[in-house]
Structure formats: structure tokens, C-alpha cells
Amino acid sequence: xxxxxxxxxxxxxxxxxxxxxxxxxxxxxxxxxxxxxxxxxxxxxxxxxxxxxxxxxxxxxxxxxxxxxxxxxxxxxxxxxxxxxxxxxxxxxxxxxxxxxxxxxxxxxxxxxxxxxxxxxxxxxxxxxxxxxxxxxxxxxxxxxxxxxxxxxxxxxxxxxxxxxxxxxxxxxxxxxxxxxxxxxxxxxxxxxxxxxxxxxxxxxxxxxxxxxxxxxxxxxxxxxxxxxxxxxxxxxxxxxxxxxxxxxxxxxxxxxxxxxxxxxxxxxxxxxxxxxxxxxxxxxxxxxxxxxxxxxxxxxxxxxxxxxxxxxxxxxxxxxxxxxxxxxxxxxxxxxxxxxxxxxxxxxxxxxxxxxxxxxxxxxxxxxxxxxxxxxxxxxxxxxxxxxxxxxxxxxxxxxxxxxxxxxxxxxxxxxxxxxxxxxxxxxxxxxxxxxxxxxxxxxxxxxxxxxxxxxxxxxxxxxxxxxxxxxxxxxxxxxxxxxxxxxxxxxxxxxxxxxxxxxxxxxxxxxxxxx
Amino acid sequence: xxxxxxxxxxxxxxxxxxxxxxxxxxxxxxxxxxxxxxxxxxxxxxxxxxxxxxxxxxxxxxxxxxxxxxxxxxxxxxxxxxxxxxxxxxxxxxxxxxxxxxxxxxxxxxxxxxxxxxxxxxxxxxxxxxxxxxxxxxxxxxxxxxxxxxxxxxxxxx
Numbered sequence: 001x002x003x004x005x006x007x008x009x010x011x012x013x014x015x016x017x018x019x020x021x022x023x024x025x026x027x028x029x030x031x032x033x034x035x036x037x038x039x040x041x042x043x044x045x046x047x048x049x050x051x052x053x054x055x056x057x058x059x060x061x062x063x064x065x066x067x068x069x070x071x072x073x074x075x076x077x078x079x080x081x082x083x084x085x086x087x088x089x090x091x092x093x094x095x096x097x098x099x100x101x102x103x104x105x106x107x108x109x110x111x112x113x114x115x116x117x118x119x120x121x122x123x124x125x126x127x128x129x130x131x132x133x134x135x136x137x138x139x140x141x142x143x144x145x146x147x148x149x150x151x152x153x154x155x156x157x158x159x160x161x162x163x164x165x166x167x168x169x170x171x172x173x174x175x176x177x178x179x180x181x182x183x184x185x186x187x188x189x190x191x192x193x194x195x196x197x198x199x200x201x202x203x204x205x206x207x208x209x210x211x212x213x214x215x216x217x218x219x220x221x222x223x224x225x226x227x228x229x230x231x232x233x234x235x236x237x238x239x240x241x242x243x244x245x246x247x248x249x250x251x252x253x254x255x256x257x258x259x260x261x262x263x264x265x266x267x268x269x270x271x272x273x274x275x276x277x278x279x280x281x282x283x284x285x286x287x288x289x290x291x292x293x294x295x296x297x298x299x300x301x302x303x304x305x306x307x308x309x310x311x312x313x314x315x316x317x318x319x320x321x322x323x324x325x326x327x328x329x330x331x332x333x334x335x336x337x338x339x340x341x342x343x344x345x346x347x348x349x350x351x352x353x354x355x356x357x358x359x360x361x362x363x364x365x366x367x368x369x370x371x372x373x374x375x376x377x378x379x380x381x382x383x384x385x386x387x388x389x390x391x392x393x394x395x396x397x398x399x400x401x402x403x404x405x406x407x408x409x410x411x412x413x414x415x416x417x418x419x420x421x422x423x424x425x426x427x428x429x430x431x432x433x434x435x436x437x438x439x440x441x442x443x444x445x446x447x448x449x450x451x452x453x454x455x456x457x458x459x460x461x462x463x464x465x466x467x468x469x470x471x472x473x474x475x476x477x478x479x480x481x482x483x484x485x486x487x488x489x490x491x492x493x494x495x496x497x498x499x500x501x502x503x504x505x506x507x508x509x510x511x512x513x514x515x516x517x
Numbered sequence: 518x519x520x521x522x523x524x525x526x527x528x529x530x531x532x533x534x535x536x537x538x539x540x541x542x543x544x545x546x547x548x549x550x551x552x553x554x555x556x557x558x559x560x561x562x563x564x565x566x567x568x569x570x571x572x573x574x575x576x577x578x579x580x581x582x583x584x585x586x587x588x589x590x591x592x593x594x595x596x597x598x599x600x601x602x603x604x605x606x607x608x609x610x611x612x613x614x615x616x617x618x619x620x621x622x623x624x625x626x627x628x629x630x631x632x633x634x635x636x637x638x639x640x641x642x643x644x645x646x647x648x649x650x651x652x653x654x655x656x657x658x659x660x661x662x663x664x665x666x667x668x669x670x671x672x673x674x675x
Contacts, residue, residue: 011641011642011655012641012642012644012645012655012657014654014655015642015645015648015654015655015656015657016645016657016658047644047645050645183641184638184639185639186600186601186602186603186638186639186643187600187601187602187643188639188641188643189641189642189643189644191641192641224547224584225596225637225639225640225641225650226641227653228655262540262543262544263543263544263547264543264582264584265543265546265547265582265583265584265585266582266583266584266585266637267581267582267583267584268638279543280540280543281539281540282540282541282542282543282568282578283542283578284577284578284581285581285582300539300540341643341644342644343602343605343643343644343646344601344602344605344606344643344646345605345606349643349644349645350644351644372606381601385600385601385638415643417601417602417605417643418605419605420605423605428601428604431601431604435600435638438638439638441581
């Protein structure tokens with residue numbers, strides 16, 4: 001039987017040495033005269049085990065990890081190509097509890113297939129959604145997405161079907177589909193994993209979106225910090241063109257859709273959809289006033305769908321299996337699954353795709369195994385740098401958009417950053433203001449000036465000066481940012497700042513009673 | 518050809534290839550920075566003319582985006598992540614170490630021209646914090662020791 005070995009090409013795996021492991025395996029096999037086929041797959045998302053090497057056996061794929069180049073010779077000695085035992089042996093990959101407990105819909109193929117192989121994609125249920133979509137009317141496609149209950153996974157959770165319907169109903173000679181791949185939130189990497197691990201699912205999702213609303217041009221606005229994703233996307237797009245899945249007359253349907261990747265240039269604010277469109281138009285990424293909505297007047301003034309990577313990558317399975325299938329996962333008004341990302345000080349960091357409804361505590365302890373340092377978890381920031389810090393008392397909150405909103409917290413893009421008890425929350429609040437100051441586009445005063453003043457006030461507070469005046473001043477400033485900013489950057493910076501002061505007043509030199517404002 | 522003549526020729530070629538794309542300015546600026554490692558002030562007039570923009574508009578775009586630079590970087594640029602996930606795993610201490618070891622602050626280049634240091638706000642490698650990027654290569658779970666080893670290896674190669 002031929003030997004197939006998988007070593008991820010995912011950039012996080014590569015950051016831990018996956019390329020060197022792949023080379024070592026190839027060289028060692030050649031030295032021993034063993035013929036192998038080495039496939040660079042995406043990551044399974046269990047990053048404490050990366051680089052995770054898998055071997056195909058008659059019983060399924062067996063994994064070993066974390067593997068370093070120095071382990072490779074011993075792995076061959078242990079006959080790992082036949083699933084032999086070794087200290088790094090982990091058994092069947094799909095039986096690893098962390099993986100087995102998940103419900104992978106959007107991530108169904110990631111870590112399994114060769115990301116740039118169109119054949120592999122098609123053999124693993126790829127392009128079934130598009131095939132169905134080509135037999136539906138535009139209204140039926142939009143209806144399927146509406147029925148699925150899919151809400152924007154970028155953070156704002158706006159119903160995707162309604163956005164599409166608005167674009168469909170706005171007449172224009174040219175419409176656009178934009179994929180917002182400017183995944184700038186700390187603690188998030190699910191978009192990156194999709195683009196590096198299953199780029200065709202995003203291409204398929206965007207193509208379906210184009211069919212649904214009559215858009216013939218798509219852009220993936222990708223952050224420049226993702227060079228691996230850029231390469232993989234471009235390779236996949238070229239294959240899709242070659243096989244007639246992009247370009248004119250897609251699969252003989254008479255429909256056209258062109259797709260291009262555009263790089264950002266390190267501005268966090270360009271993840272805000274109107275700033276992103278300014279950037280795509282070749283301008284400074286200044287936020288636009290809304291209305292008009294991008295769905296009415298977006299890129300180059302034309303009706304535009306702007307969706308996050310995960311939203312678009314969830315569309316193919318919805319069109320393949322039906323809106324009802326997807327909707328039957330989840331709770332309340334949060335339907336389907338959310339790819340959660342466990343990061344920071346956590347023992348088992350990684351990607352957990354699960355139906356909405358899991359509690360934060362289950363995620364942190366059952367999946368995450370507690371902190372990496374072994375110290376108590378003190379604070380958890382959910383939803384990126386504009387998300388609130390949650391104390392232990394809120395760990396039983398279910399992962400659901402409305403349950404989070406009720407706590408004055410946000411689920412956002414599903415990034416979870418864990419801090420142990422060595423964290424200084426006043427320093428984190430200062431950092432939030434500093435981040436806003438660095439990344440503010442400068443268009444509105446509350447964000448541009450308020451963030452600078454916020455850093456100054458935090459410095460006063462950290463130095464213990466005039467707390468009785470400076471704490472109310474900080475709250476007042478947050479109120480101005482919250483209510484007066486043009487977009488979420490200024491408007492949500494108060495979330496981490498105020499949650500830090502409300503839940504961890506002792507770090508600000510004040511006692512809990514004094515904070516009841 | 519003079520050095521400035523060569524620069525202009527490279528810039529003109531990039532402009533010619535990309536100027537007809539809708540929203541061509543960012544692709545052109547990326548093209549120039551990829552080719553020359555920065556965007557020289559002398560390339561701005563040509564870009565502005567080709568896109569029917571003012572020089573001020575082109576300059577405004579260059580200065581808006583953190584990634585674009587108008588001065589040459591060192592041979593290697595080290596992008597060190599400052600974001601929350603890396604902070605939760607000792608990113609701040611690593612930052613101090615890197616600055617001390619290189620003898621420079623953020624946005625500076627070492628006197629020997631080998632390394633530039635830039636902050637970055639997330640490399641998407643948050644499951645392997647703290648993270649940094651050197652050139653196009655990304656490194657995860659970086660410790661003070663592993664950083665020193667990397668630097669030593671690169672200095673040997675340089």
C-alpha cells in the first residue's frame with residue numbers, strides 16, 4: 001500500500017517548524033528508500049500538537065505530535081508510516097476528544113484535504129452548493145441563506161440573507177461581492193485557517209453570492225499580515241479559473257464571476273466595511289457615514305455585499321444541505337455554528353467549531369484545559385480588542401449573540417484571549433486606549449482625540465494621581481466615545497476599558513463600591 | 518543608468534502594469550514597496566500623474582497605512598506582535614528583550630543596517646503566542662532564547 005503522510009502548511013504550524021519537519025520526512029524517506037506521498041494539508045486546529053503529522057492507515061488517519069525535525073528519524077524507526085507506536089503517537093486523529101466533540105460544518109474539510117487541490121475539494125463535497133445554486137432562482141438562493149439564520153460572522157451579526165436581499169433588489173449595471181478578510185482582532189485566526197486550509201470553500205461561497213445578487217466582480221480584501229493566505233488563495237483562484245469555476249460562463253451556466261485578492265496595508269480600521277471600501281478604491285481608509293448602506297451604495301458607489309470570510313465560507317454547505325440543516329444547529333436567534341478561537345494563556349489553544357450555546361466555562365476548561373501557566377484564569381477577552389473582559393463570574397454565559405449582549409459583552413468574531421492572575425487590568429485598559437489611538441482613522445473627533453486623552457487619563461490612574469477626579473473623567477470620556485464615534489473602533493473601545501474597571505476595580509486603585517456608577 | 522534612473526524605471530514599469538485596475542493605488546504602492554523595500558518620495562509624482570491624483574493625495578495614502586514606509590528598512594524587518602494574546606503570554610517582556618538585544622526602539626533600524634523593528638497588531642498566530650514575523654517567515658511561541666538563536670543564525674548568514 002502506498003504511504004501518504006500529511007504535514008500542515010498552515011502558517012501557525014509553519015511558525016512552529018512544519019516546513020522543516022516536512023523536509024526532514026522527505027529526506028529521511030529518501031535515505032531509507034521508502035516511497036511516500038507527502039501532502040501539505042490545512043491544520044486540524046489543535047495548535048498545542050502542531051506540527052501534527054498524520055499518516056493514512058486502513059483504519060483512518062493516525063497522528064503524531066508535536067513533531068520536530070529531530071524526532072523524524074525515531075518516528076521512522078518506530079514504523080510510523082504504518083501507524084507504529086512512539087512517544088508522540090496520538091492515535092486516530094478524529095478520536096482525539098478536542099476534535100471529536102466539535103461540530104464542524106464550515107471547517108468540514110480543513111486539515112483533511114490538500115487546500116490547493118481542486119480535485120480533493122470536489123471529492124470531498126466541494127462545489128455541491130454551487131451546483132444547486134445554478135438550478136435555483138436568485139430569490140431562492142437568498143431565501144435559503146435567510147432560512148439558515150446565518151448572521152455576519154465578522155462581529156456585527158447582521159443577518160446575511162437580508163443584506164443579500166437588499167443588494168438583489170437594488171438595480172445597477174455593476175454590483176460587487178467583497179470578502180472582508182482583514183481579520184485584525186487579536187485572538188482570532190479562523191479566517192486565516194479557512195483561506196490557508198480550504199480556499200475553495202470561500203471562492204465557492206463568493207461565487208454563490210455573486211449569482212444570488214447579480215454581482216460579477218468579487219474582491220477578497222486580505223490583510224498584508226497574511227502572506228501565506230495570499231499565496232494559497234491566488235493558487236486556488238488560478239485553478240478555479242482554469243477549471244471554469246470562475247470567469248465567464250461558469251460551468252456552462254452563462255453566468256460570470258471574476259475574483260481578485262487585494263492586499264491591505266496594516267490598518268486595523270480597514271476591517272470596518274466602509275473604510276475597507278475606501279481602501280479598495282485606493283484611498284486613505286477613512287470611515288464613511290452611513291447611510292447610504294453599502295448594500296445600496298458601496299464600492300465605487302455601486303450596490304455591494306460585504307461579508308466576512310466565515311460568513312461566505314458557510315454559504316456552500318447551506319446551499320448543499322439546505323437552510324434548515326444549518327438552522328437546526330444553535331440556540332435562540334444564533335443559528336448554526338461558530339468557529340471559536342482559543343488563544344492567549346490557555347493550555348490547549350486552537351479552533352473549536354461548535355453550535356452556539358456552549359458556555360464560556362466549557363470552552364475554557366473542557367476544551368482549553370485551563371491556563372497554560374497553570375495559574376488561575378482571571379480575565380477573558382472575547383471578541384477582539386473591542387470586546388469586553390469577562391471575569392470568572394461571567395464564565396457561565398452561553399456563547400450566543402443575545403446572551404453576550406445582555407451582559408454588555410460581545411461575541412464578535414469568536415476570538416477568546418485568556419489571561420491568568422498575573423494580568424494588570426489597568427494596563428490592559430490603557431492598551432485598549434492606546435490601540436484606538438494608533439488605529440483611529442481620524443475622521444471623527446471622539447475617537448481621534450478621545451483615545452489620546454484616554455491614554456493620558458489611564459497614565460494618571462496607573463500612577464495613582466487624583467483618582468477621585470480621574471476615574472469619573474475616564475467614564476465620561478468612555479461615554480463620549482461610546483455615543484459619539486462614527487464606527488465601532490471608537491464606539492467599542494469603551495467595552496474593554498469599562499469592563500476592566502467595573503470587574504477589576506482593585507487594579508485601578510479603587511474599591512468595588514466606588515465604581516458603582 | 519543612475520540609481521535614481523533605475524528607481525524611476527522600476528516604478529514606471531509597475532505603474533504601467535497596474536494603473537488600469539479599478540482602485541489601482543494600493544496595488545501600485547505594494548508593487549513599489551515589494552520591488553524597492555520602501556516607497557521613495559521621488560516615486561510619488563509619477564504615481565500621482567498616472568492616476569490623475571495630486572501628490573498630496575498619494576502621500577496621504579502612503580502615510581495613512583502603517584505597512585507602507587517612505588524610508589529604506591534594514592536588511593531584515595522584524596514585526597513583533599504587541600496585541601492582547603501575545604501580551605497574555607509574556608509579549609511585553611519579549612518586546613523589552615528584543616529592543617535591548619537590538620539596541621533600537623520600534624520604527625528604528627540598527628546602526629549596521631541589518632534589522633528594522635516594527636510593531637504589528639496581530640499575525641493571526643494567537644494560538645502560538647508570542648509571535649513575530651521576520652521577512653515573510655512567521656515564528657510562534659517565541660522565547661528570549663529562541664529569539665537570540667534566530668538572530669544569531671541570521672547574523673551568521675548576513
